[in-house]
Amino acid sequence: MRKEFKPEAWLYPMPVLIIGSYDVEGNANLMNAAWGGISNDTQISICISNYHKTTKNILERKAFTVSVGTADTVAGCDYVGMASGNAVEDKTERAGFTPVRSEKVNAPLFRELPFTLECELVAYYEDEPRLVGEIVGISIDESVLTDGKVDVKKLKPISFDAVNNRYLILGESVAEAFSVGKKLI
Numbered sequence: 033m034r035k036e037f038k039p040e041a042w043l044y045p046m047p048v049l050i051i052g053s054y055d056v057e058g059n060a061n062l063m064n065a066a067w068g069g070i071s072n073d074t075q076i077s078i079c080i081s082n083y084h085k086t087t088k089n090i091l092e093r094k095a096f097t098v099s100v101g102t103a104d105t106v107a108g109c110d111y112v113g114m115a116s117g118n119a120v121e122d123k124t125e126r127a128g129f130t131p132v133r134s135e136k137v138n139a140p141l142f143r144e145l146p147f148t149l150e151c152e153l154v155a156y157y158e159d160e161p162r163l164v165g166e167i168v169g170i171s172i173d174e175s176v177l178t179d180g181k182v183d184v185k186k187l188k189p190i191s192f193d194a195v196n197n198r199y200l201i202l203g204e205s206v207a208e209a210f211s212v213g214k215k216l217i
């Protein structure tokens with residue numbers, strides 16, 4: 033027996049993408065976005081509304097960063113998804129994030145967010161609305177690496193559970209990809 037639901041923006045897992053940008057004065061801002069993901073080899077697409085400060089910043093600076101939300105920063109990640117930089121001047125500081133200029137793009141990284149994609153603006157389709165970025169660099173804090181690779185146990189990435197309005201922690205490995213299915217070939 034299966035139960036039917038009306039159409040919703042539900043999927044498992046949904047990401048917690050923390051988008052970083054600078055405004056014209058050089059103030060750093062962040063927002064939380066769940067509606068996005070990799071859409072090409074080195075491209076990311078995220079549905080963000082045009083009234084966000086983030087959108088205005090990105091259209092002006094032609095660049096942004098995308099960090100992965102983490103369990104250690106969950107309150108700050110949630111806060112930047114509720115407060116707008118349009119209304120709260122010290123949003124970034126209140127959220128507990130410390131901006132650091134990216135070496136590759138005109139956008140900030142944040143000391144407390146260890147995994148960050150550095151992106152140049154490719155397009156913004158206002159009517160959809162969808163942002164497309166080219167990933168020109170990936171900056172990862174060494175504190176979340178083991179033997180030079182990302183260690184999810186250290187990174188503690190979180191996922192947005194849109195059905196139950198919760199953040200979930202990711203981290204358990206169940207099998208090796210491109211491998212476990214080989215036994216069925």
Ligand SMILES: Cc1cc2nc3c(=O)[nH]c(=O)nc-3n(C[C@H](O)[C@H](O)[C@H](O)COP(=O)(O)O)c2cc1C
Nearest residue numbers: 063064065066067080081084085086113115116117
């Ligand atoms: C869990 C979560 C997911 C969100 N996902 C999106 C999203 O995918 N697209 C979007 O436009 N806004 C999304 N938001 C809302 C923005 O993060 C929010 O409006 C934020 O205040 C915008 O900040 P800004 O105006 O400083 O850019 C989300 C908020 C939360 C809490």
